Amino acid sequence: QNYKAEYKMSLVLGPPTPWGEAGRLWADLVKERTQGRINIKLYPGVSLIQGDQTREFSALRQGVIDMAVGSTINWSPQVKQLNLFSMPFLMPDYAAVDALTQGAVGKDMFATLEKAGVVPLAWGENGFREITNSKKPIKSPEDLKGMKIRVVGSPIFSDTFTALGANPTQMSWADAQPALASGAVDGQENPLFLFTVLKMHTVGQKFVTTWGYVCDPLVFVVNKEIWSSWTPADQAIVRQAAIDAGKQNIALARKGLVEADKPVLKDIAAMGVTVTNLTPAERDAFVKATRPVYNKWKSTVGNELVTKAEQTIEARKH
Amino acid sequence: MTTPNESGPVLDAASPLPPEIEAADEKTRVPLAIEDWATVVIMGLLACITFANVLVRYFTDSSFAWTEEFSVFLMILLALVAGSAAVARDRHIRIEYFAEGGSMARRKRLAQFGAAMVALLFLLVAALSVRVVWDDYRFEETSPGIGVPQWWYSIWLPIVSLAIALRAVGLFIRRGRRTMDANDGSAKP
């Protein structure tokens, strides 16, 4: 068996974000449990392909990257079914997310990823993406009208924000930061832990609305050739390590958001930021406004898959 | 220490110099007008698209951010196409301090070596990027911005890379033919 001295793992965010911790935990567990047979080096910032998040999956398939903990959003240009998780207001809560990733839909998705040329091992989580802006509290689609919002990854985001009357613009975070600071861009959407880590209130983001329109799961994958170069015993170790790291990562990503008093929201409010929680009726207005986008993308993602997801969510345990 | 001659790569990348005295191009078998016209069209398009974006946003409070993906593609195409003309004109940044000294035979060999290395690199890029295009095509990858097939963009990488390699081969042949003027190092047909 031919093992490399070091394996290259790509990540968008490094530690101490939950995403970065996911990669670090996985690498540490693998090294420990294989007694150092498999050594992994982290490359946060997708630095193995010059920071181009949307090419990460291609590079993974072609052996430029050996393994990755990647976002479904960044990989959706290559695997259109992954757009499922970006369909606006598909998943109302964490139970819905778990029902999808840990159930039959997750299995289907892994089969699709397998066919797309990689070996998927486990699910993790980046989190529900909430909208922030510098202008005013967003309570209805009308409030979003004319706002320039930075989005990433897939055309479905452009469609969603266009349907809400906003001006979506695609840029990397490196470009977004000065754009937000100078007011060239009004808002952005990301999981809330990033708000704190990246100190978004210092670039003028004074208003947060928790609308939970999409949730962004992470996937632990290995390149096919690399995978088959390992012994079955080591494959099992790497797979179990990914599952264990994924569980810890999901707990980290939800920390402060699943407790009744939501300490993360309190921390953000303490920075002088207005946090708006939508009432069910207010949220419904957003759901209604984005329905055409949902329906349009249903056929792209696959009618069968989306219907299956809808049924799974309907049947979830609270 | 001498003031370098006109035909050399008198550029600093941080600070490009518009060569106000247009050195006469050496004759090439395939006219450079192909790359030149493409360059002019792409530069014009880039300026107009970006300017239109500013105007539309200013007057209508909306934007067409989708043009960004197309603009980035045009910029990549510009780098390749205009870069091809720059290979033929031998304008790429290089250190000529050591290469432009010594005997004529040595200078000729080094000039040929440089052209050969450019040809080798872009042949490699062209060959390898065929696999990238093939992957983009067979896995039906779509572009992250507009959602069009990715191979519409990537197909140009092997094509123009091959053109650059051929320009470098042309330069190699011309450098092999030329006899150097010992005084100024400029090309004599």
Add this chain to the structure above:
Amino acid sequence: MIPTLLFAAFIVMMLVGVPIGAALGLAGAACIALANGDAQWFGLLAVPQNFYAGLGKYPLLAIPMFVLVGSIFDRSGVALRLVNFAIAIVGRGPGMLPLVAIVVAMFLGGISGSGPANAAAVGAVMIAAMSRAGYPDAYSASVVGAAAATDILIPPSVAFIVYSVLVPGASVPALFAAGMIPGILAGIALIVPAVWLARKHKMGALESSLPRPPFWKSFREATWGLAAPVLILGGMRAGLFTPTEAAVVAVFYGLFVGMAIHRTIQLRDLFAILRESGELSAVILLVVSLAGIFAYSLSTLGVIDPVTRAIVNSGLGEYGVLSLLILLLITVGMFLDGVSIFLIFVPLLWPIVQHYKWDPVWFGVILTLKVALGQFTPPLAVNLMVSCRIANVRMEETVRWVGWMLFAMFLVMVAVIIWPSLALWLPHELGY
């Protein structure tokens, strides 16, 4: 072993005159293949992926646009009118024309993004004027070459755009703001030896006999030029446009002024303007993308960490290491151009920057100051190359003058190292 090969292959190829981009790409590709012998396609698919991804960045679009701005303003007749207006203000007398050359170069620096474009625009007007006033041509070429070097410090600047793409922690607006004060200081620092040399050697004796342009008339004619930096820098500051958009607005403004107001640009000139700025941009962009292959090889070979550890544990201390770096860069800068210096050295030096917790924006200004010095340090001195060609003198003749100006600007770099707030105060004040 492979890391040694990476650097050896690159350096040898570069020294024998292989284009720098090709040397970077080939050395990188060779080492990727050697390090991944048993991987699919020798791991070489990293070559096209990094080539494409290295270029596919929206902020890089600012480079061809600012190069185009330089090319347009070079022919727009703005420089001549700014010079007349400056003379109308400061008057005629020994040492006044070199002062005007430096101030106008700084002002054009607020429009263009590159040194040689600035040297071409200022040189075309000033060198002949200074010759008529009795200044030696070699001295005039030195003044113009040095003054144009302030261009990459004063925003907008192509050098800062490249640096910001390499260093995500340093945004273009922050770098632009940070370059402003050091750029102005560099200009002022140049005025001192320029005027002192003129008086000491009794140059420009004829200057006082030349006519002084009428103030209001020259002001009226210069307004179009005077408004350009306000439009570009003000527009960016107000959040009206991104740096790329600012460049494009300047393109159309410059075309309007050149074609409709000053009538120095004809419709048929557009082909030449677009072609040459496109080709120059391509030359820069290809180095950027090919350096991506080299950077991939460098980061996956795992050489940077041990080298960094060796340097920071060498017992030299923070300022010792910094002095050593500057010494190294000054040596390299005699032979290498600015963007290549950024692309090769920023990835190498980055862990050291992080170890000492140096501010990325401040470090970018220091590097750019160094590159600015390199633009008029012979033998490879792009600005001097331009000004010497216009003045029709050989570069050797400028050495006796240029040394003083190098020293003056070097002092500014030392000042920015000692007092980082010279660079960091303005971006902080503007909230970047």
